[in-house]
Amino acid sequence: MRGAAMKAGQVLSTVEFPGLDEDQSAHLKQRLASLRDDVPAVSWKQMRKVLADEWGADPERVLGSIDPEPAAAASIGQVYRGRTADGADVAVKIQYPGIGEAVESDMRNVRMLAPLLRRLMPGLDVKPVLAELSERIAAECDYELEASSHRTVATSPCPRSTRASAAGACW
Numbered sequence: 001m002r003g004a005a006m007k008a009g010q011v012l013s014t015v016e017f018p019g020l021d022e023d024q025s026a027h028l029k030q031r032l033a034s035l036r037d038d039v040p041a042v043s044w045k046q047m048r049k050v051l052a053d054e055w056g057a058d059p060e061r062v063l064g065s066i067d068p069e070p071a072a073a074a075s076i077g078q079v080y081r082g083r084t085a086d087g088a089d090v091a092v093k094i095q096y097p098g099i100g101e102a103v104e105s106d107m108r109n110v111r112m113l114a115p116l117l118r119r120l121m122p123g124l125d126v127k128p129v130l131a132e133l134s135e136r137i138a139a140e141c142d143y144e145l146e147a148s149s150h151r152t153v154a155t156s157p158c159p160r161s162t163r164a165s166a167a168g169a170c171w
Contacts, residue, residue, distance in 0.1 A: 044068035
C-alpha cells in the first residue's frame with residue numbers, strides 16, 4: 001500500500017480514537033505506526049529508471065555518485081544519498097513509479113466515501129476536511145514546491161543558531 005491511502009494511515013497513527021478503550025486505541029495506533037516506520041523500499045532498478053527518465057540521462061552521469069541503498073522510504077517516494085560532480089553532498093528524493101496517478105485515484109475514491117463519513121461522523125463537515133486532505137496530499141506530491149522551500153531556507157540570512165521558515169523569517 002502506497003500513496004494517499006498510506007499517507008492517511010500515517011496521519012491516523014497520530015490521532016486519538018474516541019470511543020475505543022485505551023488498549024484498543026493503543027493497538028490500532030501501533031498497527032498504523034508501521035505505515036510510518038516500516039515502509040518497504042522499492043528496488044534501485046525501478047527507482048533508477050524513474051530518475052533516468054526524468055533527467056534524460058543515467059543518474060551516474062548526472063551526479064558524481066549516488067548510493068543505490070535508500071536512506072529513507074516513505075508513502076510516495078524514497079530518498080538517496082548522492083554527491084554532485086563538484087563534491088557537494090545531496091539528498092535525491094524520487095517519487096515511486098506511477099505514484100501521481102495512484103494518489104489521484106485514491107483521492108477520487110476518498111471523495112466517494114463522503115456520504116459514509118457523514119453517517120459515521122454526523123457532527124463533522126466532511127467537505128472541507130476532504131478538500132484540506134486533498135490539498136495537503138497534493139502539496140506533498142509536489143517535489144518542485146518542496147525543493148523551492150529548501151532553497152529558500154538554505155539561502156536565508158538567519159544565523160546558524162536559528163532556523164528560517166519558507167518565507168525567510170528567523171526564529
